[in-house]
Amino acid sequence: MINVMDHAIAISKLSKKYRRSGTFALHNLSLYVDAGEVYGFLGPNGAGKSTTIRTLLNFLQPTNGSASILGHDIVKDAVAVRQEIGYLSGDGAVYLKMTGQQYLDYLGELQPPASKAYKQELTKRLQANLKKPLGELSRGNRQKISIIQAFMHQPRVMILDEPSSGLDPLMQEVFYELITEAKDRGAAIFMSSHILGEVQKVCNRVGIIRDGKLIIERNIADMAQEATQTFDITFKEAAPVTMLKQLSGVQKVTQNDVHSVTLHVHGELSPLFALLAKHTVTKVDTRALDLEEVFMHYYQAEGKQDV
Ligand code: ADP
Numbered sequence: 001m002i003n004v005m006d007h008a009i010a011i012s013k014l015s016k017k018y019r020r021s022g023t024f025a026l027h028n029l030s031l032y033v034d035a036g037e038v039y040g041f042l043g044p045n046g047a048g049k050s051t052t053i054r055t056l057l058n059f060l061q062p063t064n065g066s067a068s069i070l071g072h073d074i075v076k077d078a079v080a081v082r083q084e085i086g087y088l089s090g091d092g093a094v095y096l097k098m099t100g101q102q103y104l105d106y107l108g109e110l111q112p113p114a115s116k117a118y119k120q121e122l123t124k125r126l127q128a129n130l131k132k133p134l135g136e137l138s139r140g141n142r143q144k145i146s147i148i149q150a151f152m153h154q155p156r157v158m159i160l161d162e163p164s165s166g167l168d169p170l171m172q173e174v175f176y177e178l179i180t181e182a183k184d185r186g187a188a189i190f191m192s193s194h195i196l197g198e199v200q201k202v203c204n205r206v207g208i209i210r211d212g213k214l215i216i217e218r219n220i221a222d223m224a225q226e227a228t229q230t231f232d233i234t235f236k237e238a239a240p241v242t243m244l245k246q247l248s249g250v251q252k253v254t255q256n257d258v259h260s261v262t263l264h265v266h267g268e269l270s271p272l273f274a275l276l277a278k279h280t281v282t283k284v285d286t287r288a289l290d291l292e293e294v295f296m297h298y299y300q301a302e303g304k305q306d307v
Helices: 049-056 078-084 100-110 116-125 139-151 169-184 196-202 220-226 241-246 270-277 292-300
Strands: 009-016 026-033 037-042 064-069 085-089 157-161 188-193 205-210 213-219 228-235 250-255 260-266 281-286
Touching: 009 049, 026 037, 026 049, 026 064, 026 188, 026 213, 037 049, 037 169, 037 196, 049 064, 049 157, 049 188, 078 085, 085 139, 100 139, 116 139, 116 169, 139 157, 139 169, 157 169, 169 188, 169 196, 188 196, 196 292, 205 220, 205 292, 213 220, 220 292, 241 250, 241 260, 241 270
Parallel strands: 037 188, 037 205, 085 157, 157 188
Antiparallel strands: 009 026, 009 064, 205 213, 228 260, 228 281, 250 260
């Protein structure tokens, strides 16, 4: 049972059936997000991510169940919820005739910036153009204004709906830094995404939704245990290939030349390091951990587990 007062975001058995639809777009969703946590909400198209977010924001009425944000009920206290949160959507429906500056001033009356300096800092880091009408900006440049809008008042709760779409890789990095800084300030962040790499980078926890149901929820750190890691190792002497092959967790050993091997290791690394300690190792390269494989396993898994 998820207790409303214990979590920044608490969702309890939330369900949504659209009026003319026979099936639930969202069914009995329960989850929480705590202060200082980034929760990645993943799922294929049509899984129910937007329905969840639109319900949390009171754009849609839940059919059953409830949710609260900072103790405010999303239906009864919808106005208080909107005042407390930072919301950002990837499709950025904004007032196209306004300039970025006018748009931010307009929204700043409802939710004032934490400080003028912070708003300026965001503008600079995102290289945003506040002078042009929003309708004349490219999608990615318009998205930057939406990001400033969502972050400038340093909200305690952020709800981000596929937020990085349209940003170039450089700006995506700036955006990920902003999320991490908000988390470090103690914000609770709920972020839907289908970009597995970004989820791996910024989230502490992930939930995967399919057909309106949460099928699995994991800590990123635990998922890392399930991933295979790749090492390129060079020994001063001949590589101890037979011993490496016998180590627990070692899935594949490829000998590159007499001295060097490429290893794929699953789970615990201590047996490998214990063996390496007995040899003279001249070089170790680790390739970045890739959780995409683990995510895909859950995306595609046949047997659905209700949690
Ligand atoms: P996601 O954001 O994960 O892509 P959605 O929440 O948009 O998924 O959709 C979940 C399900 O609800 C889908 O089957 C979709 O067709 C249905 N749906 C979404 N919006 C509506 C609507 N306005 N009316 C009826 N069905 C809808």
